[in-house]
Amino acid sequence: MIDMRLSRPARISLGYLATAVLWILVSDELTATLIPDRETHFLVQSWKGLGFVTVTALVMYALMRTPAPTAEVVPDRHGAVLLGLTFLLLVALIAGTGTLAYRHQAAAFKQQQLSQQAAIADLKAVQIRTWVGQGRQQAEMLRRDPDLLEAARRLATDAAQDAARHVRLHFNALLETGEWTAIGLYAADGRPLLQAGEARAPESALRQAIAQTAAGGGFRLNDVHPVDAAGLAYRIDFLLPLPEAAGVLVLSADPLALLFPMAQSWPIPSDSSEALLLRVEGDDVAFITPPRRSGARPTERRVPLADTAFASHLVRKKGDGIYEGRDFRGVEVIAAFEAVPGTPWHIEAKTDTDEVLRPLRRQAGQIFSMVLLAIGISALFVVLLWHNRQAAHAASERLAQAERAALALRFEALFQQARDIILLVDPAGRIVEANEAALAAYGYTAEEIRARHVRDLRDPDTLDSLDRQFSAADRPGGVQFETMHRRKDGSLFPVEISSRVVEIDGQRFRQSFIRDIGERRRAEETVRRQLDELRRWYEATLDREGRIGELKAEVNELRQRLGEPPRYGQPQDAAPPAGAHPSGAVRT
Template identity: 30%
Template structure:
């Protein structure tokens, strides 16, 4: 009997081991699923945050379009003259072309000219001229005149039969309102595609907007799984089992629950700045967990294989385990090499410049885009320190900026850089720590953007001089000085023909010496 018990000993040990593995494996399996779900939800939340910023930026761009119209004194003057002249039915050609260009370039479906009495006078685009504004448009027009600022409406579909927003640009001649421009935006043309364009490679993820209206949560954009759903799906705020309702009530971040299809989902809710909207980015929980489940089943298969090998003999298991360990090590090394190659390719092919530095401001590495931007090779860059590539006026804030960033607060600010040849360029810099002593920074050259903004300011300044009937010498002098400012090292002069048309006379040349102007 004792020998019989001794013969059963390994099998009892195997049974105990199998039971322990089953209980422990179940616990680990559930923990593994929760960990992977949390990681996937974090990625979902990051996508929602990025998409919310894109939507807020889109709204600001639309308000910027209206502010450009509102701040154009020539447009206000000419429209005021046109509306004062009751004999003219057609818009002046210059204004019509300007508004047509705005419609075609930025996706507005119509532009309506409104006079100082709030009456529509002319409509361009897809919509016909209406005899009067609706109540909401009147309220927004009065608010725009009162605040002298552009107004972008909420998303609604109560007056035109489709979801839309309207944008009002007030026009003033001095302190006197002369009218307004009403721009109409069809949500399905620009806003909805922006919302639904997610970077996630998935078959179930979708994004949409919800808004609280009284005691209901209203879906105000289309759905991926249900076309033309905007303003057609409403849920009472008492139904807090729905993630969309909880988001409308103000809950942000990750929310778990069942969606409008009754399917378990993970939701990332983010409010849109400046609106009553909440962005919801959701994905089926089943799809989020699918990779983790596949990995868990794969691991379970390996464990069963090991148990089978154990049953055939400890010696064979030891040999099998050693070979498996060696193979896993090779696979891990290969995977690590592949991962490093992929990271290196991403690092080298990135369009933005990437710099790796330590807290002593020494450069550790840089990608080709950064070297091209700084016009240095890697060895030259490593011999420099961060202050060497920054403009002197940036040095006083460097230490505090690095200290704050290393403390865990992400850094995103514009900095002025200096190349070895003395040329300067502005770059948006985003920096985050990698370890206690190292961090990385991405550089995006915004010099061209600043140049374009400068050109727009120059055009506005010259138009303002023209609008105020400034003397011709002042206008020419302003043009010459702005050309010299835009092209350092260049001297600009403007020559005019005299009344006879045979001689040149000096128009402007603020930096040219007198003897040169006289000689010409």
């Protein structure tokens, strides 16, 4: 029959081809997903290809240098599983390390971006607060001008042009700075008393602000509002009441000229970042500065506060801070909100999340390439280790076989030549093996005793304890006990058994060392009988001597009653008679 098996070089080549195809398909898809940046993607692809060629070349060299295993070598399946698990563990460790490194960098990078957003929002809030404060200071300086107060009192009653001329000079000096479009003095009902700069009739929003300022008596900011029907011109007004209800001072500025550029400028280059000036109007957030590329006019764009899809919802719920959410376009952004003190405004500094994470994706691509390279090197080492292990296993297997054969011969000799009975019993209690001493003790042949259960060797009167003793052999130290065994002819003899569980070729057996203690029992019985006889002789001797002593004592007592001297003396070192008190009195 024709041998259709592929040669070893053919198998290696096919394995390399399959690995290369799988690598190209999987790695290209992953890098395209993780690294959208074209420049970084090209760099990673180059390093990825170089790493793959290097690793596979080393693996091919190792495979070709390693001789093919012979037919006699038994595959080391346990070692293969261990090496496979080791490789998987290395892959898990490398991937875990890469993941942790990425997460650490991602957390640090994200925290840096969040801090940057917060710093920009805070910077904008400080700039706008400073600008508002400077405008208020200029209004305060004008309000403290005595000429202005005198002109206001006179203008409220008559048209004193000579009094207004000096005040108008002050107004024009401020207008020349370019910060203001108009400065005027108005009566509490909104009538213009004195104006400089652009001449415009006070619109309804300004008249309402003038009345509120005159009634409230403090500084007021008339927020950004349109001043023409077309919505092309906008103004913001700074209002201060004059003492003694002489009128209200109004400084007007064009927000498109200074406030909006100040709020919208971004300190670092960015494609999607922008700062927006917001204010809450009822249940909506109004965009005072129009969002970039929205085409909206100032204060025209609004977002409901109740819409949880937008980051502004979080501002209402949690206050100022840094949030991740969607802006009015529905695009994911990182936004920092900061209130502008002394105004109804908030600054929102936002950047598209995609732009924020773009550098992080480059780092992810680099980490991914390093992880793949480390896994490839680990695979190379595992392959080399596997082939070395196979070669060592083949040599050690041959040596182990020779050692096992010699050990089996020595064990068999020791097992059979032992003077004590040795039984090998399976978990069911069947006798598997017995030595020569066992055959001689029980009177069975080798075939007969292997067909027996341990119950067949026990005295029927001791079977109640068999199960307990059989289970006790499974303890770490085994068990030792005495019992009665029965020979083939039915005769009984006492034995001492030491039994424990042993494992042979992956199976558990009970190995019992049994010693015939009949001779020892007979010797113990002889010694016990001799001790009993000695004890009886000793007690009889003591009783005879005690009786003689008692008779002598009675004779001496009778002679004393008759008035005669005692016949028997009592030596000081003589033992008192049996039953006598230690003082010398005889027990009756």
